Amino acid sequence: MIPMIKADGKSELELIAALKQRSGEVDQKVTAAVSDILEKVKAGGDEAVRDYTIRFDGKAPDTLEVPKEQIEESLTQCDAQFVDALKKAAVNIQDFHARQKQQSWLTTKEDGTILGQRIRGLKRVGIYVPGGTAAYPSSVLMNAIPAKIAGVEEIVMVTPPGKDGKPNPTIMAAAAVAGVDRVFLVGGAQAVAALAYGTQSIPKVDKIVGPGNIYVATAKRLLYGVVDIDMIAGPSEILIVADGTANPAYVAADLMSQAEHDTLASAILLTTSNRLAQETLLELAKQCKKLSRKDIIERSLQDYGTIIVCRSMDEAVEFANLLAPEHLEMCVENPMEYVGRMDNAGSVFLGHYSPEPLGDYFAGPNHVLPTSGTARFFSPLSVDSFVKKSSFIYYTREALERDYPDIVCLAEAEGLTAHAQSIRVRFEK
């Protein structure tokens, strides 16, 4: 059910090209429909949001906002073990992300000059949380906790109501644990528009993060610049590099853990061991049968999964850097040796006891990661994603007088005489 090839330098490039195709083109029809929604919500506010909710979801809740008490109450409504696990995960996520926080700083000179950089949280951030089967409490933690640490004053969540018209209790529990300030029961492009422009009841935010369907993603893309957004996530990816010390049962299970996300997900094994390749194949067939998302797994492994037998670890490393996967597992004897060589990956999982789902839920680092090869230049979601910086400059008369001929010289070389004049006017009569 998963193709197996031998590395030859050419097949790998073809595979990368095939995976790139998944990103797909921007859909003109969706763009037009979403543009229309954005305009209507911008002009019509709550009423437009309500109209779209009735049109797309059948009915709209009487009040959009979930009362604060109801968010807190969800902690007692959910399974106690689940809430406990959520809280432990939150502690780990908090601990890791707290280390990312940067401080404002300044530097002074003897002449009185002060230069600095102010770093502070965005004022208000919006988190989109999908409904239905894609309602993931772990995503709430991964998006809200770094924002909280960054010093964001208010975190607003939007999420569509369930079929019963109520919010998903596991999502509410995660919101409570993560410290989300306000929750509104609305989904789709209309929710994103409401966050970007503000309505009578939904406050305008500075940045919108979180996953969503094509309508949500398109709304975010179109609103980039009106607000900031996080990355537009592509299908999930795992690349496992394994040597002969790897356990084929573990490798197979880890491949399937990403393959189950959706039929476009990609799971690739690079191994120097022919034996491991063969045994992983058997394990995939054996384990897959028992999994509830078997059909999705089989389909994505067949379409976008591959086992590649490499001639050397160097070859595997080179291919991994070319592919720039979202998740990279190093199931090898000495994984630490490779930390400095894996140049393009969102998150790297080292050794035989660091399976990818450990990072999805629990270890601490963020699970919002660059996909589709963009780990070449993009980074995981972090505290930095929720701050803004500005520089400040204070010069004394003495300092400016010393530097002014140089500044005037540079301004005049660029033909910007009013720039030069603004320095000169302070010293020349």
Add this chain to the structure above:
Amino acid sequence: MIPMIKADGKSELELIAALKQRSGEVDQKVTAAVSDILEKVKAGGDEAVRDYTIRFDGKAPDTLEVPKEQIEESLTQCDAQFVDALKKAAVNIQDFHARQKQQSWLTTKEDGTILGQRIRGLKRVGIYVPGGTAAYPSSVLMNAIPAKIAGVEEIVMVTPPGKDGKPNPTIMAAAAVAGVDRVFLVGGAQAVAALAYGTQSIPKVDKIVGPGNIYVATAKRLLYGVVDIDMIAGPSEILIVADGTANPAYVAADLMSQAEHDTLASAILLTTSNRLAQETLLELAKQCKKLSRKDIIERSLQDYGTIIVCRSMDEAVEFANLLAPEHLEMCVENPMEYVGRMDNAGSVFLGHYSPEPLGDYFAGPNHVLPTSGTARFFSPLSVDSFVKKSSFIYYTREALERDYPDIVCLAEAEGLTAHAQSIRVRFEK
């Protein structure tokens, strides 16, 4: 030539709305033309680049690349005072940006867990430098130096040749001072496409930065995701907050220093002093006459300039935060008092001897700043703009065994059974 209004809460909002109009719509014709150029360069490489250069610039240089020696030689061809000023500016820019550099880090636990974040420079970055009158050596420094500090391995510059077919010597001198590695004589959307896809002679980069005309900006916008890009810069903006201690001659000169950039530039004065407002008006008229870019200045002051007389400093601060200007000057008695209150600005210039051009050329902080109100959520160009991060996770068997019931519980709550299985398979028979 510049309108004057009294703050009344309403006029300010109208002004903000009027300024927002400047950003303009995406031009469909330009987008179509640029899309075509991108496709052709992707498929045709150097030959396509050459064809477009001949079509748009009349002729193409025999070889695209400027020899290394020619870059270095420009230092002796330019005016010595200019080169000296450039070098001093480079030292200040380097000194400021070096303080932004973040280190990779890791954290360990007693159970053997290692979690960390690797931070390193992008591999290759492309800098676009416009030709003609918009060829600014200061931009070369501001874009290349932070990349260099970030640890970018190779900095590639593209810039159109002058009418004589040769590179602009002041741009080459700045490239030499900033440590640009390679320079190619090509401009327009075809240059941006070449950087994104790579051609036979121009290497493919991970990020493209630098200002350009509408074709260059559209090419960058369309290629976002294929490569990373910096912000798309809007028209320049200055907001000056001044009290009665400000010197009207300085204030007028500083307003005009931004107004001269182009007719869409915006220069606004907020002052609590009616006298200062009146005197600034007189100074604008007086000083403007002598400036070479008088026509541009008059036009932009008339269309997008305003003097607003505020009832209090609080009102001025509130409006400044609403407008979120690119450049903010605090020409007031105690400027330091306001550092913590100016929430939305790209760069803040404090006191009577910190005119905006000081920051454009010399003080050290970057001059590539968020425009069009995006300082609400965007930050100045910095060393962070040229790095990529990845997280890494190493768990021991002992650590995973302790945490595994929690992870399984969370995965199952999300219905992702293959995620749960990848943890379980390591412990259950």
